[in-house]
Amino acid sequence: AIQLTQSPSSLSASVGDRVTITCRASQGIGSGLAWYQQKPGNAPKLLIYDVSSLQSGVPSSFSGSGSGTEFTLTISSLQPEDFATYYCQQFSGYPPTFGGGTKVEIK
Amino acid sequence: QFQLVQSGAEVKKPGASVKVSCRASGYTFNRHGITWVRQAPGQGLEWMGWISPYNGYTKYVERFQGRATMTTDTSTSTVYMELRSLTSEDTAVYYCAREPIAAAAKPYYMDVWGKGTTVTVSS
Numbered sequence: 653a654i655q656l657t658q659s660p661s662s663l664s665a666s667v668g669d670r671v672t673i674t675c676r677a678s679q680g681i682g683s684g685l686a687w688y689q690q691k692p693g694n695a696p697k698l699l700i701y702d703v704s705s706l707q708s709g710v711p712s713s714f715s716g717s718g719s720g721t722e723f724t725l726t727i728s729s730l731q732p733e734d735f736a737t738y739y740c741q742q743f744s745g746y747p748p749t750f751g752g753g754t755k756v757e758i759k
Numbered sequence: 760q761f762q763l764v765q766s767g768a769e770v771k772k773p774g775a776s777v778k779v780s781c782r783a784s785g786y787t788f789n790r791h792g793i794t795w796v797r798q799a800p801g802q803g804l805e806w807m808g809w810i811s812p813y814n815g816y817t818k819y820v821e822r823f824q825g826r827a828t829m830t831t832d833t834s835t836s837t838v839y840m841e842l843r844s845l846t847s848e849d850t851a852v853y854y855c856a857r858e859p860i861a862a863a864a865k866p867y868y869m870d871v872w873g874k875g876t877t878v879t880v881s882s
Binding site: 752 | 794804805806820821854856865866867868873
């Protein structure tokens with residue numbers, strides 16, 4: 653199975669900060685990558701699919717990029733509602749797999 | 760409004776089985792695959808398997824092969840996930856989620872999620 657390694661596993665940031673989360677795949681996954689946001693007690697929410705396509709209704713402050721084995725999720729200006737855990741997911745290889753998550757906390 | 764409504768929390772004893780339901784509404788049920796994902800307490804997300812309501816085709820992660828069964832009831836737009844021979848390691852929140860690709864032949868990403876069903880396995 654393709655392994656996804658997210659870094660960092662947690663970070664502290666302030667409102668207005670630019671935040672970047674990295675997801676590295678154990679082998680090339682083309683464009684088969686999605687990002688989710690999960691808040692405590694809630695189901696995950698799709699943010700980005702196909703590496704860089706923004707899901708409908710998601711603020712444009714979220715963006716995704718990357719290719720091959722290295723991908724990033726960027727939040728251009730962190731808002732109070734963005735404090736959550738973020739997961740990447742690959743769907744290029746079988747089985748689909750998730751990264752271990754990155755918890756974004758308030759500094 | 761696309762929606763997935765899951766069944767309520769379950770408490771089971773080790774060795775028992777659990778069957779979780781996921782009823783879809785707001786879209787053409789048999790056009791979109793459903794994935795099951797679980798999350799153990801304080802842990803990350805684990806992809807379990809996928810079913811195509813279009814043709815009943817299923818795919819399971821190897822560790823659940825033979826222990827999990829996913830089925831559909833098109834008359835009620837409901838997907839079921841049964842997990843047998845439960846152990847304490849199966850204590851988790853189980854989510855169903857829809858994939859947005861119509862008539863897909865394989866699992867992709869998920870755009871609509873149920874609220875989750877908590878399954879607790881305890882003697």
